[in-house]
Amino acid sequence: MSPTAQQPQPLRGAPEDKVQGFLSAPRAMLIGGAWVPSVSGRLLDTADPATGSILTQVPDGDEQDVDRAVTAARRAFEDTAWRRMSPMDRGMLLHRIADLIESHADELALLESRDNGKPVSVARAVDVGTSVKLFRYFAGWPTKLEGSTIPVSPRGGLRVLNYTTHHPVGVVGLIVPWNFPVSMACWKLAPALAAGCTVILKPADETPLSTLRLAEILTEAGLPDGVLNVVTGRGATAGAALAAHGGVDKIAFTGSTETGRSIVRAAAGNLKKVSLELGGKSPNIVLPDADPEAVAEAAAEAIFFNQGQVCTAGSRLYVHDALYDEVLDAVSARAEQIVVGPGDDPASEMGPLVSARHHARVTEFVQAGLHQGARLTAGGGRPDLDEAYAGGYFLRPTVFADADHGMRIVREEIFGPVLAAMRWRDVDDLVAKANDSPFGLSAGIWTSDLGHAHRIADELQAGTVWINCFNLTDPGSPFGGVKQSGWGREMGRKVLDLYTEVKSVWVNLG
Structure with a gap:
């Protein structure tokens, strides 16, 4: 069943062969532009929910791997290749990402279905279709993150100019759930990249595969090394380490309310910004x-x-x-x-x-x-x-x-x-x-x-x-909850407030 009421569509090309090739190759994490194993060498099984059989293994990352990823993300954030990329060029990069996701849609949908269990038709229409729309929508925002000129009345009758500018919040940790793995990753990735942040993405340990394939696609699109890092592993180890890391400026989490509380406690160490999309009982x-x-x-x-x-x-x-x-x-x-x-x-x-x-x-x-x-x-x-x-x-x-x-x-x-x-x-x-x-x-x-x-x-x-x-x-409409369903809003103009800082500049005009 699909909210778009679309009928199942035949898969184009040979997605089965591509998925089998992806599953048969050793999987690694993306850190600083390189595909690497975990420091510990430990691996984590990921299963096919339809049969219970093991599909493949991914690195079981922990605090050491998160620290490597944060270091790589900080280096990329400070590098001029990303920091000084023009708004127009950043928007064009996001458009390329959208085009590549669309060109690999059948493969991603089948991989999502194998790892998550949902019907391929739903994965194709909803998960992958939403991901394409998100990147296309946010590709328009880098050129529109405008500041404002404010009419102020300073003491002493000074002639001043006061204006505001928007700046990326910095290194962000994105922790995403298993129910819509690839689209939930894109819900957070697209605005974070549009704002100019660098990212450590932590997929759910049940469903890491489509996120790893997505990372390959983003790398192919030309994303500079270290702008996107992906650490696979368990929530209690890799996820907890990311939430607590002092080098992370913001955490965005989608998942259970119980885990959301744990993230808030962990984030208190360096008072990092936190946005949460949590549970519901609608x-x-x-x-x-x-x-x-x-x-x-x-x-x-x-x-x-x-x-x-x-x-x-x-x-x-x-x-x-x-x-x-x-x-x-x-x-x-x-x-x-x-x-x-x-x-x-x-x-x-x-x-x-x-x-x-x-x-x-x-x-x-x-x-x-x-x-x-x-x-x-x-x-x-x-x-x-x-x-x-x-x-x-x-x-x-x-x-x-x-x-x-x-x-x-x-x-x-x-x-x-x-x-x-x-x-x-x-x-x-x-x-x-x-x-x-x-x-x-x-x-x-x-x-x-x-x-x-x-x-x-x-x-x-x-x-x-x-x-x-x-x-x-x-993508243009804000989404989020009240009470224990979360903090902040995903999508639309509102989500960019979560990935940017506003700077107020005062100039004495004499």
């Missing part, structure tokens, strides 16, 4: 004048897209009592129709979960829903698949009816294909329950009364509210 609200059939399809899409492994997933479905039974029956029927299978099967609408550990976690939430009295109306277990996929991390799309706010499936982020549906009658009580969450990332509203929708949207505590749509994003 309410999806259906008003009594909505179209039940359209809502049911959209509600299924909102929770089951990307196997439910989406921070904005519409996991809390609030349906007005007048439509509840009709919508719930239709959502449950749609859940049962979704084809679950390996990502490289064109028939698959939903792939496996990312890892055995995550599969066990989501399954435990399903058991908690049953134990606490929610009514299972769809899914709940593994699908029947070919024996070749017996070791895969598959779970059927799952729907619970008659949930309440004391249940774990309503209170906690599951990050899987599990929907908790609830009735509502009073709109004030509805808004109170929708806001009764430590999270505030996104929300959805379905109605034919846009005036009513705007009033409810104004009351919802969320960084993004979708009305009669869900999970739409664009």
Whole structure:
């Protein structure tokens, strides 16, 4: 299932051969323009979620490797090849990156599917397609990071000129999640490079492969040595070392709220800047004048897209009592129709979960829903698949009816294909329950009364509210959360504030 509603497209050329070639070659980290092993020599397995088999190994980086990468990034930041590159040339470089990503789209999509589990069609349309759009959008910004001239009134009647300029924040550490590996990397890379920063990129240890291939593409585009460095490894070692390193000026993190708290604590040492895009438990609200059939399809899409492994997933479905039974029956029927299978099967609408550990976690939430009295109306277990996929991390799309706010499936982020549906009658009580969450990332509203929708949207505590749509994003529109869903905004003009410093210059004109 894809929010773009695009049908699976045949892969062009021979991406299978390219991916097999990539997987069969020894993998290394990118530090200072060179592909190198970890200092320790340790390796980390990365598995195919559809089978559980090992795809390849990558370096298991640690504090020593992070330190090498920070040194390389600092050297590149101070080098005139990058620091004094003209805004026009930097924009042209980002355009070349976008073109190269697009030319390797089928290969990247297949590699993403193998490492993450999602359908290739989704990886192609969403993950890779978004990455291309991001670089094209931010390629226009280096020539538009303008300062301003400020009319000031200094003491003593001095004649002065006061103006501001924007400067890159410096060396930034980017820590990205496993649910959209390549596009989440580009969410952060594109604005960081547009602003003139240098980067240490830490991919998730479950899904490092598309990020390593992306780094090869950026190097091919002509990025100077050391501007981009990639350190693979575990979050508790490489990720923690990057967050705590005194040579890093800023950390940008997407992931769990729990890990976000750890990053804030680690960043306190040198008071580095921090931006966080964290968890969510998004309410999806259906008003009594909505179209039940359209809502049911959209509600299924909102929770089951990307196997439910989406921070904005519409996991809390609030349906007005007048439509509840009709919508719930239709959502449950749609859940049962979704084809679950390996990502490289064109028939698959939903792939496996990312890892055995995550599969066990989501399954435990399903058991908690049953134990606490929610009514299972769809899914709940593994699908029947070919024996070749017996070791895969598959779970059927799952729907619970008659949930309440004391249940774990309503209170906690599951990050899987599990929907908790609830009735509502009073709109004030509805808004109170929708806001009764430590999270505030996104929300959805379905109605034919846009005036009513705007009033409810104004009351919802969320960084993004979708009305009669869900999970739409664009490089030009800011994205982020409130409460424990994060700090700062990704994308749009707002994200550049996270990667630049403003300098105020005063000139005595005599």
